[in-house]
Amino acid sequence: MTSDSAQEAERTDSRYPPDLDMSTPTVARTYDALLGGKDNFQPDRDAAMAVEQTNPGTTQLALENRGFLSRGVRYVSELGIRQFIDLGSGLPTVENTHQVAQSVDPNASVVYVDIDPIVLAHGRAILAENSTTTVVTADLRDVERVMSAEETRGLVDFSRPVGLMLVSLLHCVPDKDDPFGLVRRYFEWLPAGSALIYSHLCASDEDAARTFTERVHELGMEWGRVRSPDECARALDGLEIVSPSTDGSAARTLVDCDTWRNGDIEPQPRPTDPDKQIWEHAGVGVKRG
Ligand SMILES: C[S@@+](CC[C@H](N)C(=O)[O-])C[C@H]1O[C@@H](n2cnc3c(N)ncnc32)[C@H](O)[C@@H]1O
Structure with missing residues (x-):
């Protein structure tokens, strides 16, 4: 063609x-x-x-973020969680949330939520063949609408723990919309034992953060900004952060997504390559009673 x-x-x-x-x-x-x-x-x-x-390496970053998403869903599934709300899920790709969760338990349910209607257009194929998976077109900033949507209520039992996913999403939300306050509001709906699977574009170098953010805004996309490690960590306020190493020995902090519970790779607070100034700061947190 x-x-x-x-x-x-x-x-x-x-x-x-x-x-x-x-x-x-x-x-x-x-x-x-x-x-x-x-x-x-x-x-x-x-x-x-x-x-x-x-930012050379952004493509690689996207792939590494998908690897984190997959390991995060598997980890949370192994905690016993069987229902997921995947906010800002993106277009279906390989190892989607429902495929990972349903490889642990075929009855696991997933509500995909995205602001972009093209996600629903492509998600219909998933809907057709999977009765415990659905797609909702909604803005995550409208917490009430997402949580009380008929599709969400149909698949999620709010008396049981939920895996809430905010993977590579909150940098799309400007400061004026209080991205980290939104996380608190979602968790008000969820019982103890629920978990957050989370990553956020991060830089400790302010110039690198500003240059990347300005480029995305120039391209005409609705977006927030790259944030510092301390800012990114605010999403986990009030949650118990899971150790990022598979043996549970590493300090309970957010780390470069590629090093989160990734086999024998030692968790790192940022990429060891100094040329990589932007990374996905990632982790999992659990709501305790
Ligand atoms: C970088 S992609 C991440 C996709 C997926 N979570 C992942 O990590 O592979 C961000 C997604 O969030 C969606 N998004 C951005 N702002 C949103 C909003 N306010 N409400 C819901 N979805 C949003 C975008 O349409 C996009 O699909």
Whole structure:
């Protein structure tokens, strides 16, 4: 197919809402392009290239973040949690939350939530074949709407522990919307034993954080900012942080996502390569009674 006919096919794909804006990149589609997925358009691919140029290694970071997501869901499933709310879930890719959770227990349920309607367009395929998985199009800032949506209530029993996922998401939320206050509000709905699976784009170098943030804003995406390690850690306030090493000996802090419970890799507070100035600060926290 020529690139023109490929773009025409994209425009007329019947899965997409007729009013879908394909001319401005979105976070979900750009992230899909970074991961090498097919559910994105030319402006998203251009945006993926632009962020990679601004911060070489962003593509690798996206892959490492997916690895963390997978290990996080498996770990929380092994704690006995069987229901997950995956906020800002992104487009379906490999090792999606329901696949990991259902490999531990085939009856595990997953509510995927994303602001981008394209996630629902592609998620319908999942819905068709999986009765304990659903997709909700919603803004995570509307906590009431997410938690009281019919789809959420249909799959989640709020008297039992829930795995709440905020993986590579809160940097999309500007300070004015109180990203860390939102985490508290979600946990008010959840009983003791519930867990947070969390990662956030992080830099201790203010210039690196500012340059990356400005580039994403210039590309026209609705976004928050890269935050410092201390700021990122605020998401876990009030929760008991799980040790990031598989043997449980490492200090209970957030770490570079690639080093979180990743076999024999020693957990690191940031990448050891000094050229990697931006990383996903990651961890799991549990709500105690
Ligand atoms: C970087 S992707 C992360 C996807 C997935 N959580 C992962 O880590 O692989 C961020 C996702 O959050 C979604 N998102 C951004 N702002 C959101 C909001 N206010 N409410 C719900 N979803 C949002 C985007 O559409 C995108 O799919």
